[in-house]
Amino acid sequence: MLSGRLLEQARGLDAQDPLRAFRDEFYLPQTGLYFDGNSLGLLSKPAERRLTQAIEDWKRLAIDGFTQAQSPWFYLAEEIASMLAPLVGARPDEVIVANSTSVNLHQVLATFYRPKGRRTRIVIDEYAFPTDVYAIQSQMRLHGLDWHEHLVTVKSRQRLIEEDDIVARMDDFRDQIAMLVLPGVVYTTGQLLDIARLSEEAHRRGILLCVDACHSIGSVPQRFAEWDVDFAVWCNYKYLNGGPGAVAGLYINRRHLGAAPGLAGWFSSEKAKQFDMAHEPSFAPIAGAYQIGTPPVLSMCALQGSLELIQRAGIEAIREKSLDQTRFLIKLVKDELAGMGFELATPEVDTRRGGHVALAHPEAARIGKALKQAGTPDILRLAPIALYTRYEDIAQVVLALKTIMERKAYLEFPNVREEVA
Numbered sequence: 001m002l003s004g005r006l007l008e009q010a011r012g013l014d015a016q017d018p019l020r021a022f023r024d025e026f027y028l029p030q031t032g033l034y035f036d037g038n039s040l041g042l043l044s045k046p047a048e049r050r051l052t053q054a055i056e057d058w059k060r061l062a063i064d065g066f067t068q069a070q071s072p073w074f075y076l077a078e079e080i081a082s083m084l085a086p087l088v089g090a091r092p093d094e095v096i097v098a099n100s101t102s103v104n105l106h107q108v109l110a111t112f113y114r115p116k117g118r119r120t121r122i123v124i125d126e127y128a129f130p131t132d133v134y135a136i137q138s139q140m141r142l143h144g145l146d147w148h149e150h151l152v153t154v155k156s157r158q159r160l161i162e163e164d165d166i167v168a169r170m171d172d173f174r175d176q177i178a179m180l181v182l183p184g185v186v187y188t189t190g191q192l193l194d195i196a197r198l199s200e201e202a203h204r205r206g207i208l209l210c211v212d213a214c215h216s217i218g219s220v221p222q223r224f225a226e227w228d229v230d231f232a233v234w235c236n237y238k239y240l241n242g243g244p245g246a247v248a249g250l251y252i253n254r255r256h257l258g259a260a261p262g263l264a265g266w267f268s269s270e271k272a273k274q275f276d277m278a279h280e281p282s283f284a285p286i287a288g289a290y291q292i293g294t295p296p297v298l299s300m301c302a303l304q305g306s307l308e309l310i311q312r313a314g315i316e317a318i319r320e321k322s323l324d325q326t327r328f329l330i331k332l333v334k335d336e337l338a339g340m341g342f343e344l345a346t347p348e349v350d351t352r353r354g355g356h357v358a359l360a361h362p363e364a365a366r367i368g369k370a371l372k373q374a375g376t377p378d379i380l381r382l383a384p385i386a387l388y389t390r391y392e393d394i395a396q397v398v399l400a401l402k403t404i405m406e407r408k409a410y411l412e413f414p415n416v417r418e419e420v421a
């Protein structure tokens with residue numbers, strides 16, 4: 001299609017978009033097109049307001065901010081958890097914000113990975129994020145187990161992690177698997193896994209399921225209670241726009257609440273008893289027990305502001321627009337970039353697609369650089385974010401890619417990833 005007509009069509013879609021006004025609530029970077037919201041979400045005005053308020057409270061109240069700030073800092077992690085609960089389909093007491101994703105996975109493993117007899121193995125997928133893999137390996141080491149033997153990896157087929165293959169591994173290692181650690185959305189390809197089915201299959205075999213929701217939270221409604229997931233961990237700085245290094249999320253199914261935290265600290269305490277300063281611990285009967293030390297208050301305030309915005313838009317409306325935008329992006333890639341060597345790595349059916357679109361290309365690293373964003377070695381990821389990406393931006397990014405390919409502009413760059421990709 002002629003670029004003028006394509007842009008006109010995209011602007012028409014923007015004009016009908018019920019979420020279009022939310023874009024004005026964000027600070028868009030000067031680089032123009034931003035398709036990295038799946039790696040670091042943008043700063044919103046409500047997040048900035050909450051952060052500014054927190055700085056004022058710190059100035060004015062100092063230590064008293066813990067009890068007298070507008071949202072008292074001492075209870076803020078629990079308050080934010082109650083805002084996150086609807087996004088993950090859980091009760092507020094099953095959710096907490098604390099630590100980083102990596103530490104929260106360590107917490108889940110330290111508390112609930114109890115290798116016994118033959119049941120010692122943990123199953124991951126081939127595309128598992130390295131921090132998850134390292135956390136599992138180190139927890140195995142702490143149990144005196146060699147991960148080469150006890151960590152089971154499910155391979156992909158044509159870049160997809162097939163649920164059938166995960167189930168088959170559970171049968172290959174009958175009574176030998178303690179836990180599955182699987183992504184809600186695979187961070188490389190954007191594939192959405194059928195967590196409800198995997199949870200049922202796991203439980204039928206006495207296996208626990210931990211979901212890494214880093215790429216599904218905020219892009220896809222999560223229904224952890226309904227799916228009967230045991231645990232979930234996620235970061236809040238990607239689709240939830242909580243800011244770089246934002247405090248992370250943790251879900252613990254109600255049937256596991258009350259288990260003594262494997263990694264305990266004074267913030268694991270019941271609130272009313274915390275300042276007794278007793279050496280005999282009184283752990284909270286809620287997911288709050290899996291906090292460790294004093295939470296990062298400034299980070300939590302930014303997240304709180306961002307979540308107010310997401311609450312206003314509604315996660316169902318966000319998912320609907322996200323699906324429509326990724327569908328539009330896929331169609332443009334097929335129409336405009338045909339014959340240029342791109343291969344769609346993301347499933348096309350809505351039920352298997354998360355929030356970003358991944359394109360495979362042998363020159364992906366330098367095409368990405370030419371687009372000013374590096375991807376993983378042979379994959380280029382593009383994430384339209386429902387709250388701030390326009391359909392016009394999607395058309396622009398595909399046209400930019402087309403120009404890069406036609407002019408071979410990527411040849412000016414080495415085909416290697418940057419230190420931070």
Ligand SMILES: *Cc1c(COP(=O)(O)O)cnc(C)c1O
Nearest residue numbers: 100101102129131187212214235
């Ligand atoms: C981003 C991401 C992480 C990051 O963990 P941090 O502790 O926040 O650095 C972990 N797992 C997955 C799947 C991710 O996408």
